[in-house]
Each structure stands twice: as structure tokens, then as C-alpha cells.
Amino acid sequence: MRKFDNDILPHLNQECKGEAIHFVGLGAYDFQLSFGGLVRIQTMEKAAFSLNNRQFTWEEGPNEIPVWLLIGQTPESFELPTLLTLRMNLRSGDYVDFFTDESPYEAVIIEFTPQGDSRVMEIY
DSSP states (O other): OOOTTTTHHHHHHHSSSSSEEEEEOOSOOOOOEETTEEEEEEEESSEEETTTEEEEEOOOOOOOOGGGGGTOOOOOEEEEETTTTEEEETTTSSSSEEEESSSSOOEEEEEEETTTEEEEEEOO
């Protein structure tokens, strides 16, 4: 859909308040997780993981990534290694990369906790 930009980082980093990841979903068509004030970060394109010093990549479809290792981990910060990659750094030293691309289809959806009657989302 579109590249990431630095404007999203302060909003995501504000959600890193020491609350652990409490939901992880890995399906045939998406990967998503939730923690703190983030209802979800969902990718339909690609995600890469560093878990216990092992590298994994998800690109649509079933696989054997041990995503349950993310449950209970605490997000520490977000950064943009590239404009097509959003990295979530975890306190353990692990990380998750969410990838977007420039196409007519959404690749990453970031949904924040609703504010009043309004839903707050960023779509890349």
C-alpha cells in the first residue's frame, strides 16, 4: 500500500509501557499480535522473527514458526530499519519485522485502542 514513515514511531513507542504481548495469531493469510494499547498489528504480506537467536520468516501460508515464544514478551521500542520494514524490539533481545510494499493492497494494519467512538488505525 505505502511505505512506513517516521511519524508512526512516536505513537508506537508510546505504547511500550512494559505490558507484555497477550495475543499472537498466525494463520494462512495473516500474522498479528496485541499488547498494551494496540488492538493489533497485523501483516498480510511478510513477517520476519528473531526468536531465541533463530531466524524465521512468514510469507503467507502454514509454517512451523514457534510464535508462542512471543506470548509474555515485552515490546521495548519500534524502529524503521528501512521504509518497507517496521521492527518491534523486545526486551529479551528478540524482534519482529513487519513488511509493507507499494501496491494497491494493504500489507500492515496497526489498530490502536479506540478513542471515544473513534477507531484509530494506520494502514500501510
